[in-house]
Amino acid sequence: MGDIDHFKNVNDSYGHGTGAEVLREVACRLGDSVRSYDAVSRYGGEEFLIVLKGCRTRMAASRAEAIRRVIDERPVETAAGTLAISMSLGVAGTEDWQDANPEQLI
Numbered sequence: 001m002g003d004i005d006h007f008k009n010v011n012d013s014y015g016h017g018t019g020a021e022v023l024r025e026v027a028c029r030l031g032d033s034v035r036s037y038d039a040v041s042r043y044g045g046e047e048f049l050i051v052l053k054g055c056r057t058r059m060a061a062s063r064a065e066a067i068r069r070v071i072d073e074r075p076v077e078t079a080a081g082t083l084a085i086s087m088s089l090g091v092a093g094t095e096d097w098q099d100a101n102p103e104q105l106i
Helices: 007-014 016-032 057-072
Strands: 002-004 039-044 047-051 076-078 081-083 087-089
Touching (some): 002 057, 007 081, 016 039, 016 076, 057 087
Antiparallel strands (some): 002 047, 039 047, 076 081
16 A cells, blocks of 8 residues: 655645646556556555555565655656655555455455
């Protein structure tokens, strides 16, 4: 699960149109950061759900750090200007929660 840091400030300072530009760019970067058989979806607001199929929790934590760097490493170009964006990510794996259903895992 990933959450864009301080996203409310983007909407409050630059407007929802700029916020939408940021969301689209983050979604593109996330999609480019995973394998073709993984899944990325917007979970709500500025939250994204990233499913790394068959990825053990320890490796998923490493992948989350790599994904975080992709989001953080270059600013997002918007009509309102260049904005530095960062994202926080958390990891949960099915080997840690073997009896959990998808809702419990999330």
